[in-house]
Amino acid sequence: MASRKEEAAGAAWEGADLERPIEGEDPESNSLREALRWVAVYRHLVKLETELFDVMPNEAxxxxxxxxxPVLASQVERFRHRLDYWQKRRDELEKKGANPA
Known part of the structure; x- marks a missing residue:
């Protein structure tokens, strides 16, 4: 059984993998609807992680x-990278005339 330190190190390592998709995410999808969905998901995650400190007491x-x-920074970097990917993918699909329905 992994120790808490080993679990934390594993989570930090996974968070640092810029290409690691979220479960259910298909980077090869040709669906504009899916691209819009993942743009929204990653925008939310970036906002959540970056605004987290704003609501915490100073001691926290x-x-x-x-x-x-370090873990939060790697997660935010990954989320921003994935957001950038999906924004570009959305733009590509819109140029091709894909329908979001």
Missing amino acids: QLEAEQTNL
Whole structure:
């Protein structure tokens, strides 16, 4: 059984994989509707992660900076990378005249 440190290290490593999709995400999809969906999902995740510190008490912010910041930073980088991918994919599909329905 993995220790908590090993689990945290594994989560940080997975979060750093910029190409790792979320379960159910199909990067090869030709559906404009799916592209719009994933743009919304990743926008929400980026917003959630970046605004998290704004609502935390100072003590919690300090602790998070010392313990969680590297993991959060890698997750935000991954979410931004995936958001950029889906925005480009959406634009490609719109240029092809894909219907979002």
